[in-house]
Amino acid sequence: EVQLVESGGGLVQPGWSLRLSCEASGFTFANYDMHWVRQSPGEGLEWVSGVSWNTNNIGYADSVKGRFTISRDNAKSSLYLQMNSLTPEDTALYFCAKGRNPMDWGPLDYWGQGALVTVSS
Amino acid sequence: EVVLTQSPGTLSLSPGERATLSCRASQNVTSNYLAWYQQKPGQAPRLLIHGASSRATGIPDRFSGSGSGTDFTLTISRLEPEDFAVYYCQQYGSPPFTFGGGTKVEIK
Numbered sequence: 001e002v003q004l005v006e007s008g009g010g011l012v013q014p015g016w017s018l019r020l021s022c023e024a025s026g027f028t029f030a031n032y033d034m035h036w037v038r039q040s041p042g043e044g045l046e047w048v049s050g051v052s053w054n055t056n057n058i059g060y061a062d063s064v065k066g067r068f069t070i071s072r073d074n075a076k077s078s079l080y081l082q083m084n085s086l087t088p089e090d091t092a093l094y095f096c097a098k099g100r101n102p103m104d105w106g107p108l109d110y111w112g113q114g115a116l117v118t119v120s121s
Numbered sequence: 122e123v124v125l126t127q128s129p130g131t132l133s134l135s136p137g138e139r140a141t142l143s144c145r146a147s148q149n150v151t152s153n154y155l156a157w158y159q160q161k162p163g164q165a166p167r168l169l170i171h172g173a174s175s176r177a178t179g180i181p182d183r184f185s186g187s188g189s190g191t192d193f194t195l196t197i198s199r200l201e202p203e204d205f206a207v208y209y210c211q212q213y214g215s216p217p218f219t220f221g222g223g224t225k226v227e228i229k
Contacts, residue, residue, distance in 0.1 A: 035218070037166075045158075045166065045209050045220040059216025062122065095165055100177075107156035107213055109177060111165035 002026040009115030022079040022096030029077035033099035038092035125221035133229040140197040144210035151214025
C-alpha cells in the first residue's frame with residue numbers, strides 16, 4: 001500500500017524558514033517523480049514544485065521560485081521542501097504527491113494528508 | 122505558464138443528472154497531458170482522469186474525460202450522492218504543472 005506522510009509543518013513568523021519532509025513507502029520511490037501541492041484555507045490547489053525521479057528535472061511555481069527548494073533522498077525514500085523567506089501568503093496545507101508514471105512526468109496518483117504551515121506574526 | 126480556466130464555478134444538480142465540467146487552457150497542453158481530480162472536504166485530492174480521457178485505477182465508468190489542445194471536458198453521466206465535491210483539472214505537460222481554479226458540484 002502506497003503511503004505518503006508529511007511532517008515539519010507549524011506556525012512561523014514572516015521571514016522565517018521551515019523544512020517539510022515526506023516519507024514514502026509501498027512503492028519504489030527512486031523510480032517516480034514527486035511533487036508538492038498546497039492549498040490555502042478555503043482555496044483551490046496550487047502546484048508548488050516537482051522533482052523528477054533522478055533529480056535531473058526540477059520545477060517551481062513562480063510564486064515560490066527563489067525561496068523554496070525541493071530535494072529528495074532516494075536512499076531514504078524521502079522528499080523535502082525547504083521554504084525560506086516565508087510570507088503570510090504561504091499559509092496553506094502542503095501535500096506531498098507521487099507521479100503516476102515511472103521515470104517520466106505524470107499526473108499525481110497518490111497524495112499524503114498534508115502538513116499545515118501557518119505564517120503569522 | 123499554462124493558465125487553466127474552469128467553468129462553471131459552481132454546478133447545482135440533482136442525483137441522477139449529468140454533469141459537464143469545462144477546463145480551458147491558455148495554450149495547447151503538451152501531448153494532452155491533462156488530468157482531473159476530485160476533492161471532498163477534509164480529504165486529499167483523488168486522481169480521476171489522466172491523459173485527458175483515461176480513467177485512473179478504480180474510477181467508475183460514469184466518469185469520462187474528453188478534449189484536446191486547449192479545450193477539455195469532464196463528464197459525470199449520472200451523479201451519485203458521493204460525487205458531490207470539487208473537481209480540478211491540471212496540466213502536467215510542462216512545468217509549472219498548473220491547476221485550474223476548480224468547479225464545485227453541489228446538490229440542488
